[in-house]
Amino acid sequence: MTRHCDTSNNSSVKVEASREEFGAGSVVVMSIRCRWRDKKLVVSGTTSHAMVGDVFVAPLEVSYPYKRTVGTLLSRFFTSLSECRLEGTRGSDGRVYFPPAEFDPVTGVQLTEWVSLSDTGTVSTWAWQSAPVEGQPLAHPFAWALITIDGADVPMLHAVDAGSPDNIATGTKVKVRWAEERPGGVTDIACFDVVGGVS
């Protein structure tokens, strides 16, 4: 979008900003400084502010790179995950949790028994993310699913790269797709792939 403005010093230009940055219907006021230096126009511009009607608006970013300690039990889990191994824990009622639970949600007992598991599982419920958001496991449409890993009883939430909602259903067999880089975390699993079409 080009705007014509007079290039005498310190001219100020009004342009329409995109919706996300400043909110619906906002108008951004850029302050442009124009200075001529040996026949070349040097333009520096700063976004001064934006208005919605006669109210001043601005983006407020609240962001931080949290670094979480996870304790001994979950450290073992994330370490094995980074080595492409799946381990769950057994709850007081015998049910196996994957990913592991630190404490049994009913009795509160700290869980200590580990169960090693395969990298395949079954979809117990799913939903279709047609417009993925930045930071989600996949950039193209995918299925969110609760996946019960074979040998476990309580499921894991993750993404299934099914391609289309027609290729996934409750009961579909899926398999882990490991990420190349595995710095630690549930994103060491890139997503799940459907195994042999809809079962």
Next chain:
Amino acid sequence: MALRDIAIVGTAQRPSEVNSTFTSVEILLPVIQQLLDKVGIERSDIGFWCHGSCDYMSGQPFSFVSAVDAIGAWPPIVESHVEADGALALYEAWVKIQTGEVDVALVFSNGKTTSGPIDQILSLQTDPYMVAPLKPGFDALAALQARACLDAGVVTERQMAEVASRSRRDANNNAIAFTKGNESVEELLAMPYTMNPLRAHDCATPVDGCNAVVLAAGDIARRLATRPAWIRGIDHRIDTQRLGARSMTESSSAAIAAQKAGVGKDRIDVAELHAPYTHQELLLRKAMGLSESTHINPSGGALVANPAMAAGLARFAEAAESIFAGSADRVLAHCTSGPMLQQNLVCVMEGE
């Protein structure tokens, strides 16, 4: 010791809007003044103030601290804040009055929901190690629950569309509601999925909003309201949050809270259920054992106006207003929080 009789004696709500350019304080102040004028009391008559809001949802760290500017906390007041819905702030005020320390409380809540990416923000409530890093939206989590209910035959897509159609039609005569409509069930079912199996109308409309109610005990309540809405029972419970560890096709915490609040003791004329998704209203009706004769969400419910951390207290305000108006004698107000109806508060109120 016997519990004191405590009633809601007045309510005030601000019409819902989106992308509000007011500050939270400028939104709250007139609503609280309107409530004080309606009930006919001064700030000095209020023994306890309790505020429900959540920084993450309101778009400003420590937003609840600035909200104190909206209530004229001078000379200093007895005040508390919950990082939760205003309905839980009402529960704290009810407990405070039960101790006998105060007789009148003003409870308020607000949420500038549309100032941020609310669908992503709500998911920051999930497990920080196993779920939140994947960034599922709150609608996605609800859709997983809806799928489980559809698979189990506990709800059908038609029933979900009926809830949406009824709510949008009822919203036509509610100035507070935001989304209104007269679509038939068939028209709604013909709409595309937005988060299969959820369609747009299956998900609540996020709005900026705020509301406030006054609670009073015994004779003071009778003096302040022609027909006080007496709180006969109130209870809240929580379920495990671990997705899939408990059945997604029922809500045991809602069932316990309803039983403890005395829902089953007598008929319920009106139930204002805080269900941000259509299938969740169906689950809640079953969990609380509500009969077909109960009129559900005459206000249109949270589906048509869902201010974060205020939609629960809005249900209390709507239910109490139906007692004041004499259109109902025994009502239920409900509030939920967390993914998949994890935590539920149920309250039964009666007119005399």
Next chain:
Amino acid sequence: MSEADGLVRLRQPIGVTYNWSAGPNATSHLAGLIAGKFIGKRCPSCALVYFPPRNGVCPKCAKILAGDVEVGPKGTITTFCIVNVPFLGQKIKLPYVAAQILLDGADISMQHLIQECEAEDVRIGMRVEPVWKDKSEWGPSLENIQHFRPTGEPDRVMGTESGAS
């Protein structure tokens, strides 16, 4: 990833961006700053003048502020601190003096930097005036003012009751 003792630290960057609104009652104040003026607002009930207007209301009377009042430009230091600690996102060189300044005509102090004098010379009651940035850099913020500096006028004795405010 995992540290020596096998304990894992998970990285989880969380970023949320909001559309922040200053509210209608801050417009005259912010527009005033763009024009190089200090515009405060008066409470219709207690008549005290707020600069900057906090959230658009008088917290004492719970009234929406009404009526613009130009204040300053000079003011008096009611209290101050000398900041020696860097923190995330800090843009100002250390050490610097951050003072509460009661602008002439205002009834509540604002916070800003004191420069063009030694930190040791800053004292309660000192008279100061604003030093504005270049006009081209002005936006709707008190950052238009580079800092405040002593005016050389005799100190104005503040009621010690006022403490910091």
Next chain:
Amino acid sequence: MAELCAVVGVGQTKHAACRADVSIAGLVREAVDRALADANITIADVDAIVIGKAPDSLEGVAMPELWLADALAAHGKPVFRVHTAGSVGGSTAIVAAQHVMAGIHGTVLTIGFEKQSDGNAMWALSVPIPFGMPVHAGAGGYFSPIVRGYIARSGAPKHIGAMVAVKDRTNACKNPYAHLHEPDWTLEKALETPMLWDPIRFIETCPSSDGAMALVLMSEERADKHAGRKAWVHATSMRSEPTAFAGREQVSPVAGEMCAADLWRKGGIKNPAEEIDVVEMYVPFAWFEPMWLENLGFAPRNEGWRWVEDGITEMGGSLPVNPSGGVLSSNPIGASGMLRFGEAAMQVMGKAGEHQIDGAKKAIGHAYGGGSQFFAMWLVSSTKP
């Protein structure tokens, strides 16, 4: 008349800059398990849980009590979250006590926690708001001008802050749970530490900690049947005022004075300095001890610093303040208020170990938050009111 409420169990974590050995759930459970063991009950005996913590952006988890329900085996129970900024640890204990005093629940578990090492407290407490002027650096930058106001009006000598800091850091060495264990402070060394926000020095500043405190409260009926030692809640009080308004008194806020007066009235205390044996006071910056001594009605106006100088608030003084080492030695913000309330209870229960004040009968827990504007206090005693 409200029911009586007693503290029958107290449990806290080993506070530290970073508890790398636990998750957030593990940190909370360490305090909860100790409190349940101290009360000789299990989680199944708990009727309700009331949790407090400060801003959720400290850990980046919104309303974490919802996720923590699993680690607390709270399935089917009520879980209630309180957040009143820095005073939250205190107000949470009060809300929990009110559940008992109102006769609604007989056994209530209350928890205050913060795992600050996951994030950054300085960042979380001072996110710059658009159109503002980010000048001060965190809480220190906010409170140091107020401390200067106190010094100017009370004529306090410059070393009082350092004296309080040396006292608290030395006391902390007798508290195994404290974050900082620094035995060899002297006044001279303290006065050499750099000024961070003049007039506040490095040693006069509280640390950032990971930590949790949990208390088990019981109704009179259940507490009477309970064998262990108890701390009876004689009175609770809370007050709030706006952050900033024209003419606001920030050095000795009226809300603090009113809150204390209300506490003494309810607790039947005529002369606090004589009748109170121990004070666990919320002092995140050392200079607040003399200021709160006046605000709470112990010392006369502008005289609080003399009490510090005369050693009255030392462990052996006539009014010991913060024998636990206080906020200056451990500051997990969401738990700090409850640490004060719990340490006061431990003193009258005779369970404070090395930092026990012999014969302590009546103690207060005090907490404040925001811009010195939210106050929460409770008075506990070894005997029923």
